[in-house]
Structure formats: C-alpha cells, structure tokens
Amino acid sequence: MNRHLISAADLTRDDALLVLDTAEEMAQVADRTVKKLPTLRGRTVVNLFYEDSTRTRISFEAAAKRLSADVINFSAKGSSVSKGESLKDTALTLEAMGADGVVIRHGASGAPHRLARWVQGSVVNAGDGTHEHPTQALLDAFTMRRRLGDLDGRRVTIVGDVLHSRVARSNVLLLATLGAEVTLVAPPTLFPVAVGSWPCEISYDLDAVLPKSDVVMMLRVQQERMNAAYFPTVREYSRRYGLDAPRMARLPEHAIVMHPGPMNRGVEIAAEVADSVRSTIVEQVANGVSARMAVLYLLLGGSEPAIGKEVPA
Amino acid sequence: MTAYLIRNGRILGGEAADVLVRDGVIAAVGRGLDAGDAEVVDATGLVVLPGLVDLHTHLREPGREDAETVESGTKAAAMGGYTAVHAMANTDPVADTAGVVEQVWRLGREAGYCDVHPVGAVTNGIRGEQLAELGAMADSAARVRVFSDDGHCVSDAVIMRRALEYVKAFDGVVAQHAQEPRLTEGAQLNEGEMSAALGLRGWPAVAEEAIIARDVLLAEHVGSRLHVCHVSTAGSVEIIRWAKSRGCQVTAEVTPHHLLLDDTRACGYDPIFKVNPPLRTVDDVTALRHALADGTVDCVATDHAPHPVEAKETEWAEAAMGMIGLETALPVVQEAMIETGLLDWAGVADRMSFAPARIGRLDGQGRPIEPGAPANLTVYDASPRRAVDPAAMTSKSRNTPYAGLTLPGRVVATFLRGRPTVLEGKLQ
Amino acid sequence: MNAAFREPGSGRAADGPGAKAVLEGPDIRRALTRIAHEILERTKGGDAVVLLGIQTRGVTLAERLAGALEEVEGRAFPWGSLDVTMYRDDLRLKPARALGRTEPPPEGVDDRVVVLVDDVLFSGRTVRAALDALNDLGRPRAVQLAVLVDRGHRDLPIRADYVGKNLPTSMRETVRVLLAENDGRDAVLLGPVAGTAEEDE
Numbered sequence: 001m002n003r004h005l006i007s008a009a010d011l012t013r014d015d016a017l018l019v020l021d022t023a024e025e026m027a028q029v030a031d032r033t034v035k036k037l038p039t040l041r042g043r044t045v046v047n048l049f050y051e052d053s054t055r056t057r058i059s060f061e062a063a064a065k066r067l068s069a070d071v072i073n074f075s076a077k078g079s080s081v082s083k084g085e086s087l088k089d090t091a092l093t094l095e096a097m098g099a100d101g102v103v104i105r106h107g108a109s110g111a112p113h114r115l116a117r118w119v120q121g122s123v124v125n126a127g128d129g130t131h132e133h134p135t136q137a138l139l140d141a142f143t144m145r146r147r148l149g150d151l152d153g154r155r156v157t158i159v160g161d162v163l164h165s166r167v168a169r170s171n172v173l174l175l176a177t178l179g180a181e182v183t184l185v186a187p188p189t190l191f192p193v194a195v196g197s198w199p200c201e202i203s204y205d206l207d208a209v210l211p212k213s214d215v216v217m218m219l220r221v222q223q224e225r226m227n228a229a230y231f232p233t234v235r236e237y238s239r240r241y242g243l244d245a246p247r248m249a250r251l252p253e254h255a256i257v258m259h260p261g262p263m264n265r266g267v268e269i270a271a272e273v274a275d276s277v278r279s280t281i282v283e284q285v286a287n288g289v290s291a292r293m294a295v296l297y298l299l300l301g302g303s304e305p306a307i308g309k310e311v312p313a
Numbered sequence: 314m315t316a317y318l319i320r321n322g323r324i325l326g327g328e329a330a331d332v333l334v335r336d337g338v339i340a341a342v343g344r345g346l347d348a349g350d351a352e353v354v355d356a357t358g359l360v361v362l363p364g365l366v367d368l369h370t371h372l373r374e375p376g377r378e379d380a381e382t383v384e385s386g387t388k389a390a391a392m393g394g395y396t397a398v399h400a401m402a403n404t405d406p407v408a409d410t411a412g413v414v415e416q417v418w419r420l421g422r423e424a425g426y427c428d429v430h431p432v433g434a435v436t437n438g439i440r441g442e443q444l445a446e447l448g449a450m451a452d453s454a455a456r457v458r459v460f461s462d463d464g465h466c467v468s469d470a471v472i473m474r475r476a477l478e479y480v481k482a483f484d485g486v487v488a489q490h491a492q493e494p495r496l497t498e499g500a501q502l503n504e505g506e507m508s509a510a511l512g513l514r515g516w517p518a519v520a521e522e523a524i525i526a527r528d529v530l531l532a533e534h535v536g537s538r539l540h541v542c543h544v545s546t547a548g549s550v551e552i553i554r555w556a557k558s559r560g561c562q563v564t565a566e567v568t569p570h571h572l573l574l575d576d577t578r579a580c581g582y583d584p585i586f587k588v589n590p591p592l593r594t595v596d597d598v599t600a601l602r603h604a605l606a607d608g609t610v611d612c613v614a615t616d617h618a619p620h621p622v623e624a625k626e627t628e629w630a631e632a633a634m635g636m637i638g639l640e641t642a643l644p645v646v647q648e649a650m651i652e653t654g655l656l657d658w659a660g661v662a663d664r665m666s667f668a669p670a671r672i673g674r675l676d677g678q679g680r681p682i683e684p685g686a687p688a689n690l691t692v693y694d695a696s697p698r699r700a701v702d703p704a705a706m707t708s709k710s711r712n713t714p715y716a717g718l719t720l721p722g723r724v725v726a727t728f729l730r731g732r733p734t735v736l737e738g739k740l741q
Numbered sequence: 742m743n744a745a746f747r748e749p750g751s752g753r754a755a756d757g758p759g760a761k762a763v764l765e766g767p768d769i770r771r772a773l774t775r776i777a778h779e780i781l782e783r784t785k786g787g788d789a790v791v792l793l794g795i796q797t798r799g800v801t802l803a804e805r806l807a808g809a810l811e812e813v814e815g816r817a818f819p820w821g822s823l824d825v826t827m828y829r830d831d832l833r834l835k836p837a838r839a840l841g842r843t844e845p846p847p848e849g850v851d852d853r854v855v856v857l858v859d860d861v862l863f864s865g866r867t868v869r870a871a872l873d874a875l876n877d878l879g880r881p882r883a884v885q886l887a888v889l890v891d892r893g894h895r896d897l898p899i900r901a902d903y904v905g906k907n908l909p910t911s912m913r914e915t916v917r918v919l920l921a922e923n924d925g926r927d928a929v930l931l932g933p934v935a936g937t938a939e940e941d942e
Contacts, residue, residue, distance in 0.1 A: 114582055130513075
C-alpha cells in the first residue's frame with residue numbers, strides 16, 4: 001500500500017510542519033537564477049484534470065518541473081474521458097505509463113480515493129468535488145506562517161460557502177492540526193448541518209469576529225449558488241458577508257486578508273481590499289508552487305513517501 | 314413426487330421435531346416420525362423456518378438482464394432460503410401493465426426456484442403523474458396486490474391519495490418509497506457528520522420522514538392500507554409507531570443492510586455502500602433493530618438490487634445505488650437480531666415470512682409449520698461463521714456490501730411446495 | 742559526510758562500544774587553525790574566499806573556520822551553508838528526508854573561490870552532490886574542499902585540498918565527528934560498525 005495526500009487529515013502535525021519547512025527551502029529555489037532541482041529526475045508525474053483549473057494545474061506543473069520530473073498533462077476535455085472512458089480505465093492507462101505520482105482534480109468528491117486503489121503511484125488531491133483541496137490548505141498555512149510566524153494559537157476566520165468549499169474543509173483540518181483557532185463565518189444555509197462536529201467555531205456575524213482575527217480568508221461565491229436559494233440576492237450576501245474597506249478597518253493592524261482565487265471582486269471581496277497591502281493573494285500563488293514542490297518531493301523523492309496516508313478499503 | 318422427512322430440526326428454533334413433507338404439503342409434524350419411503354434430511358441442531366418471503370426484490374428482467382434475470386435472481390433467492398419474492402416494477406419496460414407483470418410472473422413459474430409475485434407500478438412509467446392500470450394488473454394472472462413506484466417516490470399528494478383509495482377495491486397495498494424529491498436532489502449520503510466530512514451532498518432523514526408522515530395521515534384519512542418500503546431512520550420509526558397507535562393501517566419493512574451497516578462505511582468512497590435510502594447513523598441502526606423487535610417495523614425486505622461491476626467501479630456520485638441481499642439476508646438478520654438477543658427464531662419467522670406474506674396477501678406462503686400447510690420450508694444452520702465471498706454468490710451480480718465481513722449461518726435446504734430448491738447448501 | 746538525516750539532538754553522546762577518540766577538542770582546534778593558514782597561503786590572502794559548509798556539521802566547521810581566518814587576518818570572512826539532500830545520488834534508497842538550509846552569504850558565489858567544508862570525506866558522493874548544488878547557485882572562479890577527517894575509500898575521483906587529519910580506516914569501521922554546537926562536545930570517534938543505518942555517507 002502506498003501513501004497519498006488526499007485529505008489534510010492525512011497529515012500529522014509533524015508531517016504538516018515537515019511540508020511547511022520543506023516548502024520554505026523550496027521557496028529559495030524560486031529566487032535563484034537556476035530555478036530547478038534534479039530531485040525528481042526520471043520520475044513521472046501525471047496531472048489528471050477533470051475540471052478546468054488552469055491556475056492549479058500550472059502550479060502543479062511548475063512544481064513538478066522545478067523538481068525535474070517528467071510531467072504528463074491529461075485533461076478530460078478532448079481526451080478519452082470525454083468519449084466515456086471510466087476513471088478506472090483511465091487509471092489503468094496511467095498505470096501502464098508508469099506514473100509515479102498522479103495529481104488529480106475531479107468534480108466528484110472521493111475520486112482521488114477511488115484512483116488510489118487502482119494505481120501504484122502516490123495520489124495527490126488537487127481538489128475533489130466539495131470534499132478537499134489539501135495543497136491549497138498547505139499553501140495557505142505556509143503563507144500565514146511567512147507573514148505571522150508560528151500558527152499555534154493564531155485566530156483564522158474563513159468566510160463564505162463552507163458547505164460546498166473544499167478549501168474550507170482542508171483548511172479547518174490542517175489549521176486545527178497546526179494549533180490555530182478557526183472560526184467559520186457564513187449564512188446558516190451555507191454550513192453543513194453537522195458542522196458542529198468540526199474542530200472550529202462557527203458564527204453568522206462577520207463584524208463580531210473580525211476584530212479578533214489574525215487572518216481572514218474569503219471564499220469564492222460560486223455562480224450556481226446564487227440561484228439556488230442559499231441567500232436572497234448577491235447584493236444581500238455581499239452586504240452581510242463581503243469584505244469591504246470599512247470592514248477591513250475592523251481587523252487588527254497585523255491581520256492579513258487571503259483568498260484562494262479566482263475572486264469575484266465586488267461580491268465577497270472589494271477591489272480595494274484585494275489590492276491592499278494586507279492582501280496575500282498574489283503571494284499565495286507563488287507560495288503554491290513552493291508548497292506543491294514540498295509535497296511532491298516528500299511523496300516521490302525517496303524510496304517511499306515520507307508523508308501522507310494509505311487509503312481505507 | 315419424492316417425499317422428505319426433515320429429521321430432528323428445531324421448529325422455529327424451539328423443540329426438535331420431524332417434519333414430513335409429501336405431495337407439496339406438510340403431511341405430519343412430530344417426534345420420531347416414520348420415514349417410510351421418504352428421503353431423510355438430517356436437521357439435527359438446525360433451525361426449521363417457514364420459507365422466507367421477500368416484499369422487495371429487484372430481478373431486473375426485463376431490461377437489465379446483464380445484472381440479473383428472473384431465473385438468476387430466484388436461484389439466489391432460493392439459496393437465501395426464500396420461497397417467494399416480490400419483483401419490483403422499475404424494470405425496462407416498467408411493470409405498469411398487465412402484459413409486463415404477467416411476463417415476469419410467467420418467467421418465475423418457468424424458472425421454478427421461487428414464487429415470483431410482480432409488484433405493479435403505481436403510475437405509468439413510474440413517472441408519478443398518472444395512475445397505471447392497477448385494476449388490470451390485479452385482475453391479471455399475476456394477481457398483483459402490491460403496487461410501488463420504488464426507486465421513485467409517489468411525491469404528488471393527490472396521486473398518492475388516489476392510489477391508496479383505488480387499490481382498496483382489490484385489497485391492494487401501496488408500498489411507498491418515501492423520499493421527498495426536492496430535498497434529495499443530487500443527494501449522495503445520509504446528511505450528517507459523514508456527508509459533511511466527505512463533501513457528499515447530504516440526504517436528510519427528514520426527506521424520508523416527511524413523506525411517511527404525510528402518507529400515514531393520508532392512509533388514515535381515506536382508510537387505506539399503506540406499506541412503507543425500506544424504513545431507514547429513527548424518526549421514521551417514531552412516526553410509524555405513532556401512526557400504528559392511532560390505528561392507521563400502516564406496515565413497514567427494513568432492509569438487512571440498514572440493520573447492520575451505518576454511514577461510516579462510506580469513508581473510503583467505495584460505492585458498494587451507496588444505496589437508496591442511504592446508510593444512516595449508528596443510532597438509526599439501533600432504533601431500526603428495536604423497531605423490528607417490537608413489531609413497529611413489521612418485516613425484513615431485502616431490496617436486493619443487483620448492478621453490473623462497472624456500475625460500482627466508479628466515483629461515488631457516478632455509481633448506481635443498491636446492494637444485493639437475498640443470499641445474505643438471513644445471516645445478517647441473525648447477526649443483528651438473534652445474536653443481540655432482540656428476536657428469537659419465532660420472531661425471525663414472523664418478520665421474514667409470516668408478516669410479509671400477510672402484507673402481500675399471499676395465500677400459500679408464510680404459513681405456520683403444521684400439517685396441511687404448503688411445504689414451503691427453510692432449513693438453516695445457525696452455527697458456522699464465515700467470511701462473505703462475493704465470487705460465491707449465485708446472483709448474477711457481485712455488489713454485496715458484506716464482502717470480507719464474517720457472518721453467521723448457512724441455508725442448508727429450501728423447499729418450495731415440497732420440492733427442494735436447495736439441498737445440502739446446493740442449488741437443486 | 743552529511744548528517745542532515747540523523748535524528749536531531751541524538752547527540753552521539755554514547756560513543757558506542759569499542760569506539761575510541763582519535764581527535765579531541767584541542768586537536769580539532771589546532772587542525773582548523775592549520776587549515777585556515779593553508780587556505781590563506783593557497784588563495785594568496787583569501788580575498789575572494791567564501792566558505793560553504795555542507796549540512797549539518799560542515800556548517801559548524803565553516804563557521805569555526807571563518808572565525809579562525811578572522812583571527813589571523815583581522816577581518817570577517819563570508820561563510821554560508823549548503824544542503825545537498827536534493828542532489829544526492831542515494832535519494833531513492835531511503836524515504837524522502839527533511840531538508841537543511843542552503844544559505845550562501847549575501848555576496849553570493851559568482852567569481853569567488855568557494856571552499857566547501859565538511860566533517861568527513863569518505864566515498865566522495867556528498868562532495869559530488871555539493872558540486873552539483875553549487876553549480877545551480879552560481880559560477881565560482883574556483884572550488885576547493887576542506888575536511889576535518891579524510892578516511893579514504895573514495896568511490897569517485899575527488900580529493901580534499903585541506904585535510905585536518907588523514908585517518909586510515911577499514912570499510913567496516915565508522916567515523917563520527919562530534920562538535921560542541923551540535924553534540925555537546927568536540928571529538929572524532931573511530932568505532933566498529935554499529936550496524937545502524939547511520940553509516941557515513
């Protein structure tokens with residue numbers, strides 16, 4: 001059985017810290033003239049993308065290439081998948097190509113779990129349905145640590161569509177592992193009914209939470225939620241849960257504003273907030289490559305993965 | 314026809330006695346019966362039960378013969394100790410006319426392993442819009458008495474009311490698949506901690522409970538019989554208990570899998586555990602066991618739902634819903650109800666034979682083991698425990714959720730009107 | 742040798758059965774002072790010299806050497822650290838390990854005389870990895886190698902320019918360098934094979 005990174009819960013505290021420390025070293029490579037390491041020479045990484053996500057795919061691609069891995073991009077559009085090939089048959093094809101690692105983005109929650117049972121290589125979840133996006137959580141934690149130092153006891157507020165957000169799920173799990181105190185803020189319709197069992201606080205009142213936040217992370221409002229009675233209108237959502245300049249002013253002076261992108265400017269985040277010095281949105285992109293390099297190195301660099309977990313039967 | 318002497322078996326798990334079977338009926342029950350020319354089946358230490366009756370079986374024929382046929386499904390039923398099954402209507406074409414139900418009934422007769430009682434669709438094409446010709450199906454050779462749009466809920470309150478009223482004319486019953494459609498659009502897994510953690514669209518208990526609440530009130534209002542398919546939540550149990558206390562003519566079934574498995578099984582996203590209604594919480598499982606024990610839930614029905622391999626070797630959301638269950642029903646019920654002390658074997662005989670036969674209005678099935686009754690019998694060895702092997706299933710499909718699980722018991726023999734369909738654990 | 746993947750803080754305080762100290766604290770100090778003089782002599786005053794210690798104990802030695810050079814010349818010498826983990830040829834033989842810092846001095850390495858510093862020279866594979874790593878950092882005018890102990894048994898055509906002590910060993914023996922900053926005391930220990938996975942290089 002191989003180890004994979006499918007859920008942020010697959011990482012112990014030591015694992016998570018190892019990834020963040022490794023990412024810190026990887027980040028240095030970006031500042032050098034030769035932005036490349038020979039570490040994964042001869043390893044094959046397949047980017048298996050069933051959903052369009054240019055930013056995540058190029059981030060993983062850059063990470064794998066900086067580590068000298070051979071990268072095969074396999075996107076569902078215009079491939080055998082669009083001709084009705086099943087995930088299992090695609091998995092067997094990848095297996096025949098000798099993929100050491102498979103990075104998968106899929107619209108169905110749990111697709112990476114399924115894939116992991118059909119391939120020998122390590123599976124990295126690059127976002128599955130409304131389940132998880134663990135490397136996003138890692139790059140977020142990495143960004144927070146670079147700005148604020150140790151995350152133990154830091155107060156992180158995550159605002160938006162928690163119910164459908166893989167970013168929120170992974171962040172809650174990882175940040176809890178790292179000792180941060182997470183508060184989720186959303187209208188009640190956008191919380192899972194069992195959110196009470198998660199290792200975090202919940203609130204319906206953004207203004208009350210902001211003054212106590214070291215980090216505020218705004219989640220994207222998906223277009224399809226806007227027409228499904230989760231909230232009356234976009235304008236009302238924005239008024240109650242959007243981050244604008246007056247709200248930002250309620251944050252402590254050191255606090256940072258994050259967004260996993262792509263943003264809806266004027267909906268969950270005002271343009272002046274997104275472009276302010278507190279915003280880490282551009283850093284998050286650069287940090288994404290470092291965090292993913294760390295994950296790929298720790299999973300594929302040695303004789304066996306140094307992090308991650310086996311999938312349950 | 315050969316006569317059989319089932320020697321020294323524990324009748325309904327009680328005192329040991331011999332059962333002599335001759336000419337399709339039970340000729341005698343007693344100690345030390347003379348075998349005469351009868352073939353002796355040694356049942357020492359084994360339990361003798363009335364042949365099991367399933368109110369809820371998907372035989373898939375016509376339309377999905379790659380998953381199951383009437384023949385393969387009734388063979389599986391016989392192996393599971395069943396002597397009668399109700400074949401659900403959601404075939405292709407749908408069993409919504411006398412022609413289709415008669416075809417299924419005839420296929421069952423020809424196969425000869427188990428009585429097949431077709432369930433008629435409540436509405437044309439199980440689309441929930443217009444009543445099917447319920448009377449024609451009732452009057453057909455198949456003598457349909459149970460009507461269900463199973464797989465779909467008869468969600469329109471007016472259609473449901475009319476169906477409940479209409480079937481009174483021929484003592485029929487509407488078996489409702491209770492699932493409020495709007496609350497379960499795209500639903501994947503019981504809405505709770507597991508669905509929240511796994512990021513699977515929640516399937517709220519209330520979607521089942523709201524329909525059951527409405528339907529028991531409708532049934533009471535029009536004075537009709539209502540049967541609730543595959544009850545899966547503690548809340549549903551409460552509503553049914555309340556309805557029965559008011560004198561509503563409501564009956565209910567629970568599946569073996571809802572008596573044994575809970576939603577934590579979904580943790581690896583293996584769609585073998587994807588089923589409709591979904592696996593619920595441990596608390597629901599406990600409530601269902603107690604409801605079956607105290608009779609609030611009247612019977613066990615398998616909801617045997619065969620699917621080809623490729624329908625399950627997919628992402629969770631893509632996968633078909635359902636599990637096979639005919640061959641494991643009795644072992645699962647033993648594990649969930651007997652081993653826990655909640656039911657004795659007489660209770661199992663009631664919940665798996667007498668009660669479902671009563672609900673389905675079957676004359677020759679689910680009768681006490683006494684002289685003169687049709688010889689529909691199951692001989693069961695409760696002692697061995699073994700791991701469930703999907704490859705060893707008689708069903709055409711392999712989608713059992715119990716693979717690798719160790720379950721007790723084994724059907725040794727099944728008699729259908731005096732003829733063994735299973736003997737020494739082997740299909741005859 | 743690179744000890745980056747050793748258990749941190751294990752300290753090597755137990756010398757192990759049969760291990761004997763071949764160098765003690767004062768010997769190490771004298772060896773480093775001598776190397777400092779040799780560097781100045783070979784590089785004609787050491788104007789362009791940058792010391793790069795190979796993680797972990799090489800870094801400590803580089804810092805000490807910089808101190809020794811400063812003592813002689815009365816000016817600071819740039820020094821930094823180099824982690825070669827991701828350039829190693831035995832990466833695939835063990836699970837991926839934690840990385841050490843690579844922190845060249847702010848002056849960089851371009852057009853400098855880089856003196857790589859390590860504790861033990863054995864197979865030469867670590868030094869090969871270091872040369873590759875250095876190549877990605879810039880283009881030094883020259884690269885030299887300083888080691889505290891050369892124990893022989895090279896697998897590659899690599900030799901040291903500055904050696905604290907040549908220590909003839911058998912393949913079965915282990916050589917361990919202890920440094921106060923890392924291990925609580927200074928010593929070089931020669932011992933029989935302990936049978937652990939922590940064999941040098």
